[in-house]
Amino acid sequence: MRDAIIEAVITGRLAPGDRVIEATLSRELGVSRGPVREAFRELAEQGLLVLAPHRGATVPLVTERDAYEIYSILTFTERLALRLVKEHLSGAMLGTFKEAVREMRAAAERGDAPGVAHADLAFNDALYAFAGHRRLARLWQGLKAQCYLLVREYAPRTYASLSAVVEHHATIVDLIEHAGWAELRRYLEANADRVDARLLELLGPADAAPREA
Amino acid sequence: MRDAIIEAVITGRLAPGDRVIEATLSRELGVSRGPVREAFRELAEQGLLVLAPHRGATVPLVTERDAYEIYSILTFTERLALRLVKEHLSGAMLGTFKEAVREMRAAAERGDAPGVAHADLAFNDALYAFAGHRRLARLWQGLKAQCYLLVREYAPRTYASLSAVVEHHATIVDLIEHAGWAELRRYLEANADRVDARLLELLGPADAAPREA
DNA sequence: CATTGTATGATTGTCAACAATTGGCAATCA
DNA sequence: TGATTGCCAATTGTTGACAATCATACAATG
Numbered sequence A, B: 001m002r003d004a005i006i007e008a009v010i011t012g013r014l015a016p017g018d019r020v021i022e023a024t025l026s027r028e029l030g031v032s033r034g035p036v037r038e039a040f041r042e043l044a045e046q047g048l049l050v051l052a053p054h055r056g057a058t059v060p061l062v063t064e065r066d067a068y069e070i071y072s073i074l075t076f077t078e079r080l081a082l083r084l085v086k087e088h089l090s091g092a093m094l095g096t097f098k099e100a101v102r103e104m105r106a107a108a109e110r111g112d113a114p115g116v117a118h119a120d121l122a123f124n125d126a127l128y129a130f131a132g133h134r135r136l137a138r139l140w141q142g143l144k145a146q147c148y149l150l151v152r153e154y155a156p157r158t159y160a161s162l163s164a165v166v167e168h169h170a171t172i173v174d175l176i177e178h179a180g181w182a183e184l185r186r187y188l189e190a191n192a193d194r195v196d197a198r199l200l201e202l203l204g205p206a207d208a209a210p211r212e213a
Numbered sequence C: 001c002a003t004t005g006t007a008t009g010a011t012t013g014t015c016a017a018c019a020a021t022t023g024g025c026a027a028t029c030a
Numbered sequence D: 001t002g003a004t005t006g007c008c009a010a011t012t013g014t015t016g017a018c019a020a021t022c023a024t025a026c027a028a029t030g
Helices: A002-011 A022-029 A033-045 A064-087 A091-109 A113-131 A134-158 A162-178 A181-203 B002-011 B022-029 B033-045 B064-087 B091-109 B113-131 B134-158 B162-178 B181-203
Strands: none
Touching: A002 A033, A002 A134, A022 A033, A033 B033, A064 A113, A064 A134, A064 A162, A064 A181, A064 B064, A064 B134, A064 B181, A091 A113, A091 A162, A113 A134, A113 A162, A134 B064, A162 A181, A181 B064, B002 B033, B002 B134, B022 B033, B064 B113, B064 B134, B064 B162, B064 B181, B091 B113, B091 B162, B113 B134, B113 B162, B162 B181
8 A cells, every 4th residue: 555655656657746636546546545545644754745735745856955954864874873783793784784785886887776776775774674773763764765756866966976885885884894983983974074064055045945744 | 633642641641551542532532533543643653652453552661772762863963953053043043042041941940850841842943943954853853752751751860960951952052152063063972972872782682672663 | 281262342444425625717807 | 917706626634334353361172
């Protein structure tokens, strides 16, 4: 149910801007409006749908500002998760991370942007699962959904330099394994500062422009 | 509707552990199950309710681990929000912050823990509203709800030293106004590190103990 | 006495119909 | 032409009834 809608959003059957009506969709899916309604609320909560009462829900447009809002949170969650994981790191965890990086690198080498994105998500899924921080994991699940929208729209820019994405993750794995927390932290913060700085630029002009649910 | 339930949870009419049934509550509130159901989902999303299908929803018990999970996220959101606010700080914002600190100090001086908590929430509401980061603001709204549960249960410990809470906020306001970002950042990170360290201790023993929705 | 099967009641999941609200459009008037 | 008002259709909000599911208690069996 929920996944059916998500799938429609992700695959692009639902493009940003077009209206989705509870009744229409419930007929299409062959269920009543109740479950559809619930799914709508959940998707809206995750930022995959914008509810506009009596005007139909729409798939949101992800602006560059939105992208940096997401990134600015992800840099933090990544940092905290890595810290927690690093503390009781096992061989199995390391293996999972390395495997994800391997896949990512293979995808990058054949210029397969969706493949890189997929491996990126897998890497993060593992990261937050291992971290053992329930609220952090939930937070990631929510942001992940928005990442789908993001890569769909900004694949060219976000994954402009596929090798840069790969190297970022490779560096992280290397630092987890061989370096101390202080060093890993320095690396992550340099990254975060870059993101935050860009966010500040984007936030300046249109400071109070509400749109979301 | 939603607020009616929240209010029941906060004021303690609903204690951690006792079951809340959709049908029962809908009768009590004089509405049908539909709206109640929606509110349940929303509260569950925010962590104020744990849904256990066919066994009744319950108000969750907030363990010390939960508390530090919340704190570890709040230290970050606070840091990012402060950075964004500091960049285009206005006199009105500063005034709002100072007023909140004033209230907080007054409450602390008469030993009024709930009063301190209230002013704390007001301070944060203002902070995230001013930051202009939509997703960060949403994140705060979610955590705020859990803070209600938290203070209800841990008021003695969390607000053990009321003056410490006051001074924390006073320091922040002072640093926003008179110091640079680097200095404010050092202060915040020292705080965050303390929280993270404690979280690591708590996460160690019961690493994989799921309970939440 | 432990274990498994079964009946039963409680609770949630789903549905279709109805009520309330709203946005947009057409008719009207300046 | 441009603005205003009233109406209508589309959409969401709510309801009560029904179906499905699950937990629990109890009985039957080894």
